[in-house]
Amino acid sequence: MTASHTGIRERYLEAFNQIQIDNLNGDKYKTCKTTPGGDPDPSIFSTPKDPVGIQVGTAISTLVRKPDHTPTRKIDVRHLWGQAKRDELAETAETDPGALYDSL
Numbered sequence: 296m297t298a299s300h301t302g303i304r305e306r307y308l309e310a311f312n313q314i315q316i317d318n319l320n321g322d323k324y325k326t327c328k329t330t331p332g333g334d335p336d337p338s339i340f341s342t343p344k345d346p347v348g349i350q351v352g353t354a355i356s357t358l359v360r361k362p363d364h365t366p367t368r369k370i371d372v373r374h375l376w377g378q379a380k381r382d383e384l385a386e387t388a389e390t391d392p393g394a395l396y397d398s399l
Contacts, residue, residue: 312360312366312367315359316355316371320375321339334377336376338353371396376379376398
């Protein structure tokens with residue numbers, strides 16, 4: 296992100312109790328659609344009929360604000376790579392976030 300996004304990033308930290316980002320990668324421009332190990336990393340939108348999917352990387356942001364709001368001081372992030380990322384999302388949907396995410 297560029298410096299122009301500094302204000303919005305700070306506002307998100309102030310406005311939400313919890314921020315989780317699932318980085319689905321698959322970015323043709325940054326990773327050439329390969330995992331760090333060199334394996335194929337298709338878009339989450341790839342299908343058997345359209346194996347390319349989309350060209351830009353994708354992320355899911357979960358922003359939680361509770362009635363008894365206190366600002367967060369961290370962002371939890373995880374990277375999903377490879378062809379099984381859709382299955383991994385589904386399989387970990389109810390897993391304790393502490394076991395899945397790295398904190399920034």
